[in-house]
Amino acid sequence: RKGKVLVGGFVDDAAAQAAALAAAGKAAGGSANVIDGIVVVPGGRTPGQTLDDTTMQGKLKAALVDKLGQGLTINTDVRRGEALLSGFVNIEGSKAKATEIAKGVPGITKVHNKLV
Numbered sequence: 001r002k003g004k005v006l007v008g009g010f011v012d013d014a015a016a017q018a019a020a021l022a023a024a025g026k027a028a029g030g031s032a033n034v035i036d037g038i039v040v041v042p043g044g045r046t047p048g049q050t051l052d053d054t055t056m057q058g059k060l061k062a063a064l065v066d067k068l069g070q071g072l073t074i075n076t077d078v079r080r081g082e083a084l085l086s087g088f089v090n091i092e093g094s095k096a097k098a099t100e101i102a103k104g105v106p107g108i109t110k111v112h113n114k115l116v
Contacts, residue, residue: 004028008037008086008114010079012044037086037114041079053078056107063101074098074115081109089115 005028011017017038025031045053057078064074077084083102089095095115102111 004033004035004116006035006037006086006088006114006116008075008077008084010039010041010077010082010084012040012042014040016040035114035116037084037116039082039084039112039114041082043080045080049080052107053080056081056083056105060102060105060108063105064098067101068094068097078108081107082112083108083110084112084114086114087116 005024007020007024009020011020017036017040020038021031021034021036024034028034057076060076060078060083064076068074073087074089075084075086083105085098085102089098095113098115099111099113102108102113
């Protein structure tokens with residue numbers, strides 16, 4: 001929304017999340033202007049997991065474009081089978097529909113919907 005900054009992505013621990021939010025708050029003129037879209041998923045990924053996640057992310061983005069028409073305005077990330085949806089949507093019902101679409105992508109085990 002106007003004047004708000006959405007910070008989204010995966011981090012390994014709460015300290016990294018706090019640091020990212022603090023930096024965003026400083027840049028945005030205060031933490032009240034920051035929307036937390038960060039998800040903590042501890043641990044790294046093997047090269048195979050990274051490739052699988054990249055493939056799932058491509059399928060997710062394609063499904064969002066095909067079924068919702070908003071794939072390009074919704075930010076997506078996948079880490080170890082967990083999908084993160086973030087960004088700003090203006091169409092009523094888009095947030096819930098995006099979650100359902102993501103749950104239907106093979107290999108995605110959990111969906112974190114941080115759409116605003």
